Amino acid sequence: MSETSENRSFTPYLIIAAVLLVGVLAVAFWPSPEAPPVEPEPVVALPEPEPEPEQEVFAPAPPPPVLELEATDTVDDLPEPMEIEPEPLDTSDIAVRNALMDISGSEQEEANRILVSDSLLQRFVVTTTNLADHEMAPNHQLLTPPQQSFRVYSQAGKQWIDAASYKRYTSYVNLLEGFDTDALLALYQTYKQDIQAKYDEIGDPGRDFDRVFVQAIDHLLDTPEVPVPVEVYTDSVMYKYADERLQNLDEPQKQLLRTGPDNMRRIKAKLRELKVQLLANGSN
Secondary structure, X not given: OEEOOOOHHHOOHHHHHHHHHHHHHHHHHOOOOOOOOOOOOOOOOOOOOOOOOOOOOOOOOOXXXXXXXOOOOOHHHOOOOOOOOOOOOOOOHHHHHHHHHHXXXXXXXXXXXXXXXXXXXXXXXXXXXXXHOOOOOHHXXXXXXXXXXXXXXXXXXXXXXXXXXXXXXXXXHHHHHOOOHHHHHHHHHHOHHHHHHHHHHHOOOOOOHHHHHHHHHHHHHOOOOOXXXXXXXXXXXXXXXXXXXXHOOOHXXXXXXXXXXHHHHHHHHHHHHHHHHHHHOOOO
């Protein structure tokens, strides 16, 4: 068995990142559950008070005179109530990260390790936009790369992707599946204005980002599924697929393939959930 470092074209964690960030936002800003009801304090019976001695009854005082408004006094002259503006949503990277850590549960350590710490919304918009255009954004990744190296093994004079290479992405997919789709998209809609504004700066101003999001999902869902093991070869610079049909796929689809058949199936299932909810909500 041989082992080597993986070229940047073998970094499928960029694919998972576009979906994961929306989940991070849902986690960060989803309303907290209501506080549990407070048990009423037990009622203690008190002794009846002693009757008070009779007192002299006085006639009630006459009511005060009714003051009439002058002709110049109108309702319009009264001051208007002050409107209290709601506090702006905290979309800072620190707020998103801290909220995610609080609810990550058993995945907290893993989430803390793989999630980047800066420009989260910007990275999400850039990554999704590039996916919709069948391209990658290697300088705007949302997640850190796997710690394990890409591995191949040799057999019958050929090189094949080692199954251990696929397992490197299982923790990423586990974290992705942990986010509730309904809550995830509800928060996506809540913060759509901020996302749309960032897209207008780098994409087509006026184009609804929902369409970009669905376009990116559709492109990844079109990635073909192939049997394993998968043959590869190296040209001394990077690994390439021996099957020309796979090698001719664009980078996003090739990277999704490199997560392995099981992880790709789970990622596609989450993508389908997102698309169904987007269309059901009339977002596209």
